[in-house]
Amino acid sequence: xxxxxxxxxxxxxxxxxxxxxxxxxxxxxxxxxxxxxxxxxxxxxxxxxxxxxxxxxxxxxxxxxxxxxxxxxxxxxxxxxxxxxxxxxxxxxxxxxxxxxxxxxxxxxxxxxxxxxxxxxxxxxxxxxxxxxxxxxxxxxxxxxxxxxxxxxxxxxxxxxxxxxxxxxxxxxxxxxxxxxxxxxxxxxxxxxxxxxxxxxxxxxxxxxxxxxxxxxxxxxxxxxxxxxxxxxxxxxxxxxxxxxxxxxxxxxxxxxxxxxxxxxxxxxxxxxxxxxxxxxxxxxxxxxxxxxxxxxxxxxxxxxxxxxxxxxxxxxxxxxxxxxxxxxxxxxxxxxxxxxxxxxxxxxxxxxxxxxxxxxxxxxxxxxxxxxxxxxxxx
Numbered sequence: 001x002x003x004x005x006x007x008x009x010x011x012x013x014x015x016x017x018x019x020x021x022x023x024x025x026x027x028x029x030x031x032x033x034x035x036x037x038x039x040x041x042x043x044x045x046x047x048x049x050x051x052x053x054x055x056x057x058x059x060x061x062x063x064x065x066x067x068x069x070x071x072x073x074x075x076x077x078x079x080x081x082x083x084x085x086x087x088x089x090x091x092x093x094x095x096x097x098x099x100x101x102x103x104x105x106x107x108x109x110x111x112x113x114x115x116x117x118x119x120x121x122x123x124x125x126x127x128x129x130x131x132x133x134x135x136x137x138x139x140x141x142x143x144x145x146x147x148x149x150x151x152x153x154x155x156x157x158x159x160x161x162x163x164x165x166x167x168x169x170x171x172x173x174x175x176x177x178x179x180x181x182x183x184x185x186x187x188x189x190x191x192x193x194x195x196x197x198x199x200x201x202x203x204x205x206x207x208x209x210x211x212x213x214x215x216x217x218x219x220x221x222x223x224x225x226x227x228x229x230x231x232x233x234x235x236x237x238x239x240x241x242x243x244x245x246x247x248x249x250x251x252x253x254x255x256x257x258x259x260x261x262x263x264x265x266x267x268x269x270x271x272x273x274x275x276x277x278x279x280x281x282x283x284x285x286x287x288x289x290x291x292x293x294x295x296x297x298x299x300x301x302x303x304x305x306x307x308x309x310x311x312x313x314x315x316x317x318x319x320x321x322x323x324x325x326x327x328x329x330x331x332x333x334x335x336x337x338x339x340x341x342x343x344x345x346x347x348x349x350x351x352x353x354x355x356x357x358x359x360x361x362x363x364x365x366x367x368x369x370x371x372x373x374x375x376x377x378x379x380x
Contacts, residue, residue: 003083004222007165011223011264011286011311013344019337020165021366022084022313024268024289025352026076027118033359034076044072045354048115050091051106054098063151066090070155077164080366084165084346086225087156092148118354122180129186131197138204145211150219157220167266170213170258171226172205173250178229178237191242198246206250210257223264225289226254230280231271233295243276252283259284266313270351272296281306289313293350299339313346315339321349321365322356329361333369 001009001017009016028039028046035042043049043065054060069088077085099107104115111124153168160166177187190197213224230236236243255265264286272295273280280288288306291297291314299315306312320332336347347369353362 020083020346022348025354029357066151089149090151131194135200138200167223167225168216168221170209172209174228217261217263224258225266231273287311291315311344
């Protein structure tokens with residue numbers, strides 16, 4: 001089997017020739033070490049490099065920038081031997097004004113951003129939101145898909161379609177809310193005080209996500225990944241009843257739209273989401289990625305309850321990858337292979353290794369998993 005066949009087989013809850021592998025968000029340290037480049041030179045998952053380029057006043061060729069991102073993703077995943085690439089959105093425009101205003105802090109076209117924890121935070125988010133204004137905005141804003149955001153996907157499809165599994169992100173059920181901390185606080189209050197605003201916001205964001213997801217599938221994406229983060233270490237952001245009322249209908253719409261176009265649907269969520277996982281599985285997703293071990297998600301329990309319905313992806317403890325000895329990494333991989341099973345499991349870090357600096361252990365995890373699965377089959 002090639003990488004694409006391996007992942008598809010696992011997604012279909014069948015047994016591939018060996019365990020497939022994935023990584024949601026490799027750290028810049030991993031990119032730098034494997035590709036033998038300084039982190040400042042890496043464009044993939046690194047908006048600071050793009051801001052630096054624009055701020056330098058040099059001529060910016062977006063096609064060249066997006067081509068570099070595609071090449072970095074492909075080179076990294078092929079050199080390590082990872083079967084599935086999460087394709088990022090391409091840069092579709094050049095900011096008019098970019099200025100560094102502090103350590104990892106940038107002013108971009110009047111907005112202030114902080115690059116922290118390998119995440120770009122919008123520090124210009126409003127301190128308060130008016131629910132009536134949110135409703136008006138959602139009702140009066142038309143949806144226009146920017147075709148340029150698929151440039152990285154197009155370049156990878158042209159090179160490896162059918163050889164390596166490719167996914168693209170598109171979610172409106174929760175990601176646009178949870179990514180904005182102040183908005184999240186408002187929404188958690190509006191659930192009880194202004195449910196009409198919550199419904200309008202989620203429906204509008206979902207409409208946008210469906211259009212982008214459909215377009216990505218037409219461009220060649222094998223799967224749409226929903227990076228939703230429905231919970232934290234204490235549990236889901238809302239009760240199961242509220243999830244069923246506000247989020248589940250939108251999630252069902254996304255899943256139906258993407259599967260109708262022939263793509264797999266992968267849900268990524270950090271946090272302890274066991275209280276709502278049955279509701280999520282009921283929407284028809286094909287796979288659940290993360291299985292947040294730090295938050296207390298137990299793969300054995302998830303496999304027993306849902307392993308015949310969805311493919312499981314993840315659960316390797318990133319703390320062990322970062323701080324453990326190689327023998328610890330091997331034991332953790334063996335646990336995940338044992339609990340994930342031969343059918344319907346793809347190995348990856350729980351959550352991601354976006355902050356990990358132990359490149360040697362990360363590569364050892366991938367290599368050991370592949371050797372372990374092959375040796376098991378040869379001895380069977």
